Amino acid sequence: MAEPLLKFEEVSFAWAEASPLLQCMTLQIAPNECVALVGRNGAGKSTLFQLACGLLRPASGKVWLGSLDTAQARPPQLARQVSLMFQEAERQICRERVDAEVGFAPSLAGLSAEEVEQRVSMALSLTGLTGLAARHPMDLNAGERRMLSLASLIAQDTPLILLDEPTRDFDAPLLARFEAWMNMAREQGRAVLFISHDLDFIARHASRVLHLKAGRIEANGPAGQVLLHPDLQETGRMAAPTLPALCRSLNLPECRQLDAFAALWRSHVAAFPDGKP
Known part of the structure; x- marks a missing residue:
């Protein structure tokens, strides 16, 4: 098994005289993984990102980038291991x-x-x-x-790439180009960790989803399971606005791409004598 590119070992963080933002967090991100980070505002997502790229140091525990302890590493060493896309692109242009x-x-x-x-x-x-x-x-x-x-x-x-709300501002052609790059990055063995509120995008690309709540990992697993968490959306037959949820509500095999769903639906409808399900 490949060594993780990012590892948190019981990491906690808090600003002075404030409630902990992250509490005893343990996680690993491996090569070839595309992992989504979800949760409500204030859950600790941005703090986790800043710890992951060495902008913050943990109050306790350790953050590892490969074999590099971020609390001991110098900025040039960190820059060879991890790169970060800000939520607002203008803030990193110089x-x-x-x-x-x-x-x-x-x-x-x-x-x-x-x-x-x-x-x-x-x-x-x-x-x-x-x-x-x-x-x-x-x-x-x-x-x-x-x-x-x-x-x-x-x-x-870098082997590890952090993306904060990467799909904002994209029209359809730019989004298609971006998604093609994401697939290529994984094929190259890179790990991608991204924050997003776009559940459809997550369902298409995330091999795993981490759901943060109050500085802790509330759920960790496949997108089809974690996106159904009641803190993310209302419960019910159509609990998430994603193709997997739609497939479940229609009792169809799960799929994540629109063209695959269209073919599946046409086949499903054709099975009825009058062409109506």
Whole structure:
């Protein structure tokens, strides 16, 4: 079994004189995993992210990035292990050209100019931003700026990737491109941990879901099970607005893609003599 890329060992965290935000949390994220982090506002999701990339240090317990103890590691060491997409892409942009922004992290890592150029070219191609390389990032629309933040992560080339509400601002074509990248990242052996309130997106991509409540892991398991948790939505036959929930309500085999559901539904309807279920 592969060693985890992220590991929390009984981690707790609290601001001074405040209630604990995370309490004795233990979790592991392995290569090839795509794990969703869900829960209501204030559950501890953002705090977990900041601990995972070393922006915060635990009050107790340990956070490991591979064999690296985040409390002891220096920022350049952390930057080689984990990358983070902010919920608001504008907050992590610091250069005046798109290509310079994408090459910022590789340049700080001390890579050669040739290697930086190769990474920038690849990242811009994957995100569809090649034609915008010379533009100022703030001249891009919201979806393009989010793609720019993704291109920067691709160029950073880390085994663990953290995404905070990654699908916001995307139209259908950009979302399709983003989802293609997510599939490729897993095929490359990377681990993706993302925060999202888009239950349909989670159902399509998450191999596992962690549901946080009051700084603790309330549920940990397959999306089809965890998304039914009553704290996330009302209980009932259609407990979650996802294709798996729809399939369950119709007594159909579970599927997660629209085209697969359409074919399944056509086959189901065709089985009735009058064409009506």
